[in-house]
Amino acid sequence: MTMPSPRNGLFDLTGKVAIVTGGNGGIGLGMAKGLADAGATVVIAARDAAKGEGAVMALAASGARSGFVAVDVTDAASCRGLVERTVERFGRLDILINNAGINIRKAPESYTPEEWHRVLDINLTGAFLCSQAAHPALCRAGGGKIVNIGSMMSIFGAAFAVPYAASKGGIVQMTKALATAWAKDKIQVNAVLPGWIDTDLTRQTRRQMPGFHERIEARTPAGRWGSPDDMAGVAVFLSAPASDFVTGAAITVDGGYAAQG
Ligand code: NDP
Numbered sequence: 001m002t003m004p005s006p007r008n009g010l011f012d013l014t015g016k017v018a019i020v021t022g023g024n025g026g027i028g029l030g031m032a033k034g035l036a037d038a039g040a041t042v043v044i045a046a047r048d049a050a051k052g053e054g055a056v057m058a059l060a061a062s063g064a065r066s067g068f069v070a071v072d073v074t075d076a077a078s079c080r081g082l083v084e085r086t087v088e089r090f091g092r093l094d095i096l097i098n099n100a101g102i103n104i105r106k107a108p109e110s111y112t113p114e115e116w117h118r119v120l121d122i123n124l125t126g127a128f129l130c131s132q133a134a135h136p137a138l139c140r141a142g143g144g145k146i147v148n149i150g151s152m153m154s155i156f157g158a159a160f161a162v163p164y165a166a167s168k169g170g171i172v173q174m175t176k177a178l179a180t181a182w183a184k185d186k187i188q189v190n191a192v193l194p195g196w197i198d199t200d201l202t203r204q205t206r207r208q209m210p211g212f213h214e215r216i217e218a219r220t221p222a223g224r225w226g227s228p229d230d231m232a233g234v235a236v237f238l239s240a241p242a243s244d245f246v247t248g249a250a251i252t253v254d255g256g257y258a259a260q261g
Helices: 026-037 049-061 076-090 113-140 162-185 200-208 212-219 228-239
Strands: 017-021 041-046 066-070 095-098 144-149 187-194 250-253
Touching: 017 026, 017 076, 017 113, 026 041, 026 049, 026 095, 026 228, 041 049, 041 076, 049 066, 066 076, 076 113, 095 113, 095 228, 113 144, 113 162, 113 187, 144 162, 144 228, 162 187, 187 228, 200 212, 228 250
Parallel strands: 017 041, 017 095, 041 066, 095 144, 144 187, 187 250
Antiparallel strands: none
């Protein structure tokens, strides 16, 4: 049987240019691979240049046009520089995936103000600063797509991750607000709420909490952890013409985790 090509109009990203923050590994790289397979040029944006160049090589190996730009999403000038360098090098910007994120796991009573701000600054303010920086270029392209990465903690409480949960709850509300503001510019803004995905971020949690891996497996209807590759399809959908009337949505990609009471 012949598999349908992803480049069939509704899901075709040929000629589009995308930025994926935190695209040098984990979920970001999984999404970047999906966008590249659908025909997009992908700019990997993060702090670690060696890891970034590795991701670019992985994308180039499958024939994609790709480049690395260093960014710290907490710095507004750095976010503006990311968009400028992307447009200088690749001519335009159509898609922004706000994926950069961290977690600091602690009991709520023991966070320092600096730790609280660090998580909020990267996960929430960083997504806002990149969106703000991208807006003029997306308008010049005649419209575009912004995809923000939330979490199961956009929905559920988490005793050990209060600033993370606050940042990911904020991502959903920021998504709705930006979707409302920029619909007139033909920019669709949506959020993806991943379930538990096997990445460096969750490897750290699993090391700290014996039995956690098994508990997640048992709680997830699909009976397994997700992989970064599981995030590719939703990234393509929310970046492609297929989602042109979808905006302000928060889509769970979680093997049914959030559906189960
Ligand atoms: P990773 O740790 O693999 O990826 C996080 C990425 O963010 C890294 O590539 C890192 O690159 C980048 N990053 C961190 N701080 C900054 C910064 N200041 N500026 C620019 N880039 C930064 O984890 P995941 O792939 O798991 O996480 C990706 C996103 O998915 C995060 O937003 C996370 O909260 C979210 N998520 C993850 C889930 C999971 O189960 N794994 C579940 C739900 C949501 P560098 O250090 O080089 O800057």
